[in-house]
Amino acid sequence: MEIPQKEDILKRFPQFEQSLLDDILAHSTIREVEEGEEVMRTGQYIRSTVLLLSGLLKVYREDDEGNEFLMYYLEPGNACAMSMMCTARDEQSQIMAKAVTEAEVILIPSHLSEQWLAKYKSWHNFVIASYRQRFEELLQTLDSIAFKGLDERLLFYLKRHVKVSGKEIRLSHQQIALELNSSREVISRLLKKLEQTGAITLHRNYIEVHDLELV
Amino acid sequence: MEIPQKEDILKRFPQFEQSLLDDILAHSTIREVEEGEEVMRTGQYIRSTVLLLSGLLKVYREDDEGNEFLMYYLEPGNACAMSMMCTARDEQSQIMAKAVTEAEVILIPSHLSEQWLAKYKSWHNFVIASYRQRFEELLQTLDSIAFKGLDERLLFYLKRHVKVSGKEIRLSHQQIALELNSSREVISRLLKKLEQTGAITLHRNYIEVHDLELV
DNA sequence: GGACTTCAGTGACTAGTATCACAGAACCAA
C-alpha cells in the first residue's frame, strides 16, 4: 500500500500542529481495511488509538446472543473514543467496529497517544472533543431507544444514514432490522408506511430518500 | 458550613497528589446539597467540574415530555464525567443530576480543572478513568434497555440500588417506574412476582431485598 | 428460458407492556 502523505492526514485533521503530524507520520501505522471487515471486536485488547482517514466505520454493541444495535458512525477525521479510553489502561474493547465501506485507519500505539496528551495541546483537545462527541451521540441513541417507538427510531436511523452516506441507502430491510435490533417484517411494514407518505421510495436492496423532515 | 479538611478530601480521593489536594483546597468551593436537590439540569451551562465528597447522586436523562431514565449513580470519590467534558468548551449539560441523599460536592472552576490536566498526572488519570467508567456504565444501561425485558431491567436496577445504598430500598413503585421509564402498575406486578420467588419482601415505601442473585 | 437464491410484502397470531378503572391498605392529621 502506498504510504499516505502528510497532506492526506493534514486534510482530515487540520487542527493538528505540525510537529504532531510529524510524530504521527513517524510512529503510527496505516491500515487499509476492506468493506465489512471488523476493525475492533468486543473483548479484544486494545493497544492502539484508532483514527479514521477515509471511509466509514460503524460502531455498535453486541450482546452474548448475537443481538446488536448501532451506536454511531465514524467518519474521516473522527477517532474511536473507545480506543482512546481503553488505551490508557490496556483494557478490552466493549464494542464492535466494522468498516461499512473500505477504509483507511491510522493506528497510534497506546503509549504514544498517551504521551501526546501532555505534549501536544491540539492532541489533548482532540481527544477530549472526541470523548464528548461520542458521549453525546451515545446519549442520543439511548434516548431514541428509551423514549421512542420503533417508527421514530427508524426515522432517526435513516436520517443518520443519509447524513453519512447520502440519499441512496444501500441496505436490505434485514440489515436495518439487525442494526435496530428488530425484525425484518416489522421494518418492512414501517418502511412501507413511510413510502406511502412520500418520504422515501423502496427498491430491492436500496432505499431512495426524498425528504425525511416532513414526516 | 464548616470547611472540609484536607483529610476529608484525601479520604475520598486517595489517589491525588499532595500539591493537587492543596490546589483543590485553595481554589474550589464546597457545596452542601439537600436530598432531592438538583445539582445539574439539562440545558444549564457548566462552569465547574463536580466531585462528590459525600452522599449519593443519581444521574439521569430527561426528554421534553418529562420522561426520564436513570443512567447511573455517583458515589463519594466519583466525579461527574459530563461536567468534565462540558467544562472544556463551556457547554450545556445534557443530563440531570439530583441528590438522592443529602450530599457534599466540590466545585472546581473549569479553567483550573483544565489546567490541572497538564499539571497533575493524578488528575489527568482520574479524569480519563472517570470518562471510561461512566462510558462503561452507560453502555450497560444501554444494553439493558436495548436487549432486556422489563423484568430483567428491574432486577438490574434493584441490584444497582442495593450496591449503592443497601438492602432496604426506600422507594415507591411509582418512583421506580419513573426511573425505568415504565408505569407503576407494571412495576407493581413485576415486584409481586419477585416477592413470590422469595427474593424480596414488599412494604409500603420500601423494599426489603433478600437475595437477587438466585432469581 | 428454467432453476435457484435472496429480498420484500402481508396476514394471523402471540407476548410484553401500557393504560384505565377501581378497590383496599397504610399512613397522617385534626
Place this chain on the structure above:
DNA sequence: TTGGTTCTGTGATACTAGTCACTGAAGTCC
C-alpha cells in the same frame, strides 16, 4: 375516630412489536 391522602394490588383492555407461514418479485447462474 374520621376523613383525606398516598401507595399498592388487580382485572380488563389496547397497542406495539416480534414470530410464523406463506407468496411473489427481482436478480443470478446455467
